Amino acid sequence: MDTLRKIELEKFNNRIALEMGMKIVELASQRNQKIAVEVCRVNHTVFLFVDDTLPADKHNWLRRKANVAKHFEESSLSVKNDLAQGSMTLETTFALDTTHYLAKGGAIPLFVKNAGMIGVITVSGLKDTEDHQLIIDALQGVFF
Template identity: 30%
Template sequence: MTTTRIETLRAEEGELVFPAFGLTEVWRLGARIVERAMQAGFKITVDIRKPGAILFRAALPGSTPDQQFWVDGKSATALRLERSTAVLEAEFGEMGFDPASIGWLPREQYVLGGGSVPIRVSGVGVVAVATVSGLASDEDHDLVTECLRELLAEETTR
């Protein structure tokens, strides 16, 4: 992973901040990701959650039960650290550090693979995470962030 990619991922965290994000926005984001994935023929699972509650879930045709493990692990990581799993994967990779090796972020519960992105609200912080599993890590991440970016653009022009 290049430093440029890490810088891009870090910048996204500061850019993707919503003025508000409620259940209507959850539905709009989830439906947007599903629609984009269906058009592309992606066999993915989509999940939007906050601690203790799944707000949106869709398993598209061809997705597998294993993707549930990845969704749960990526979501747990992003919720715990309030960072995208792509930036965490890149930063830990650059350091050559595996947090599971010292018992921090055990593999049974946490996953460091791109595809889970915190949803931030200005003045509030992280209110949920949006997660995709089924593509390569970077593609999972990019699908979520592209849809977040589009939704944010619509929200700020209303």
Template identity: 30%
Template sequence: MLSSLPAPTTDLTLLAAEEKSFTFAHFTCEHAWIIGNILRNALRTASASATIHISLCSTPPQILFHAPSLPGQMPDNEVWVRRKRETVLRWGHSSWYMQCKFKGDEEAFARKYGLGTEERGKYSIHGGGFPVFVKGVEGVVGVIVVSGLTQEQDHGVVVKAVEEYRELREGFKSPGVGRSMTIK
């Protein structure tokens, strides 16, 4: 799967449209569990070791899914997950969008937002953090993060997983819930 991922666009207008195209009708732990497992299975199939994290925007984060795809992750991956998550929550865009906006120039990023030495370490403009939007709710509701691959692959695998989720769930009704689990 990873070798078949197309290179993500660097066009900010297209990236913003991509983010909004995955607006959910609602987002629950069931959504996170399924998306997390789609990601984990795809990464395992590709023999790729990465950390997968899905959480709501609460403080502290309400973690809905968190797992390595395979052995080989280091504690540093947890730091990258946290930094990508914080970037998505603060700016309301994927961390790949922020990477493209600043063309990878972390100094320009830090200057633009007045980030001091200590605050710089709180954020990352490397791909892999992706916003969760819900119809009728202002702003980011949650974040999906993959960390451990190249930043292009981290972003691409999240986009592919959400696309796959949308295809799987279109029109599905959850047993015992009685309401549609579709995303638009």
């Protein structure tokens, strides 16, 4: 399992966000996985897909995982693992409200070289480690 902390790109725009989202949806479909995926710039959504079979609260899971990746500027899976290894929690250690933050795998921040963090890509619907790995499997070798 790859614990990738961030994805670094040469460039990023809305077309790239669309292509990333579609790659993830296509791979999940090939694997018969039911997922939700969101690709966001820092302040707005560029791509959003939620499989028809998923509950309406998946938007909330996407938002909460993405908030962790934005706040810490590393993948939500890395944050989850760091919290567990350090016997820390989002609430007590960082004063983050768990109604807005969720340290489960599935959100990876997007960086542009020499520019910093520009967005987050998030998947939900599988086990959190599988959400994280789906992003990597779909995008590695194509976008990074």
